[in-house]
Amino acid sequence: MKPLDPRRLRTVSAKRRASRVETSAFAKPVERTASLRSFYRSLPGILKGDELGALARAVARARAQGRGVIWACGGHVIKVGCAPLIVDLMKRGIVTGLVLNGAAAIHDFEIAFMGRTSEDVAAGVRTGTFGMAHETGAFFAAAAAHGRAIGLGEALKEAFAKGKLPHKRHSLIAGAARYDVPLTVHVALGTDIVHMHPDCDGAALGAATHYDFRLLAALCATLDRGVFLNWGSAVIVPEVFVKAVTLQNNVRKRPLRITTANFDQLRHYRPRVNVVERPSVRGYDFAGHHELMMPLFRLAVLEEMKA
Numbered sequence: 001m002k003p004l005d006p007r008r009l010r011t012v013s014a015k016r017r018a019s020r021v022e023t024s025a026f027a028k029p030v031e032r033t034a035s036l037r038s039f040y041r042s043l044p045g046i047l048k049g050d051e052l053g054a055l056a057r058a059v060a061r062a063r064a065q066g067r068g069v070i071w072a073c074g075g076h077v078i079k080v081g082c083a084p085l086i087v088d089l090m091k092r093g094i095v096t097g098l099v100l101n102g103a104a105a106i107h108d109f110e111i112a113f114m115g116r117t118s119e120d121v122a123a124g125v126r127t128g129t130f131g132m133a134h135e136t137g138a139f140f141a142a143a144a145a146h147g148r149a150i151g152l153g154e155a156l157k158e159a160f161a162k163g164k165l166p167h168k169r170h171s172l173i174a175g176a177a178r179y180d181v182p183l184t185v186h187v188a189l190g191t192d193i194v195h196m197h198p199d200c201d202g203a204a205l206g207a208a209t210h211y212d213f214r215l216l217a218a219l220c221a222t223l224d225r226g227v228f229l230n231w232g233s234a235v236i237v238p239e240v241f242v243k244a245v246t247l248q249n250n251v252r253k254r255p256l257r258i259t260t261a262n263f264d265q266l267r268h269y270r271p272r273v274n275v276v277e278r279p280s281v282r283g284y285d286f287a288g289h290h291e292l293m294m295p296l297f298r299l300a301v302l303e304e305m306k307a
Helices: 036-039 048-064 073-077 083-091 100-112 121-127 133-148 153-164 172-178 202-223 236-252 269-277 290-304
Strands: 071-073 097-103 184-188 227-231 258-264 280-287
Touching: 048 071, 048 227, 048 258, 048 280, 048 290, 071 073, 071 083, 071 202, 073 100, 073 290, 083 172, 083 290, 097 100, 097 172, 097 202, 097 227, 097 236, 100 133, 100 153, 100 172, 100 184, 121 227, 133 153, 133 202, 153 172, 153 184, 153 202, 184 202, 184 236, 202 236, 227 236, 227 269, 236 269, 258 269, 258 290
Parallel strands: 071 097, 071 227, 097 184, 227 258, 258 280
Antiparallel strands: none
């Protein structure tokens, strides 16, 4: 067999060929003194630059139509100082539901209680003191006991609203209480430091978080043509979310039409399949640091809403 003879090949004009990148989508350099609006509009309209704008427009469209925008967070989002951004979006009526894993709620409490959080885990593990903060454990034990009847999220909102927490102006949960945004908190027993506390009642905690699971399933009804955003929860929120959507689809007898997005520093299996792919009509996946991506996305949403 002889090599293919290149003289047999046909060529086509590049001008007639379809192209996926055009100069109209290129980045536009702006001056150092440019407005934030100009900066946002200068981003490349290619790949994630294009998708960021499309997702922001989906949020704006959902709220204009009275549809839900549910914002979910893992613990790292709180630790890198992003809570005030979400509180602002709740104040503006853009975020209509809040979903946290246990770590996010714990870090948020410690921020509200003493203005700092995030211990040295390695040192604490060696000495057996990791996770043994008395106030944190006691606060969540009381919330779990009350949450049997109203859910862990609502119990935490009540406790934050009434408690002597000097730094609660920085708190996501206090913001949800202030602006009456539904909150659900989802835990797996044994995964959070408060589960090690002597006062932790596994039955109460299980009942409280199971209530929240069913509450999230009900809140998913607002997501038909709405938006669900998962920020930094790699396991708990994706697993809970896909089941909650299933329950809502079951009682509706037709699938929700949800736009979803996952934001995280790394790409993981569960958020990709259980948030971005399986439950959505359109899903987006962004990799980047929360402390950079969330301010940028908030700006994009406000620009698209002209808020």
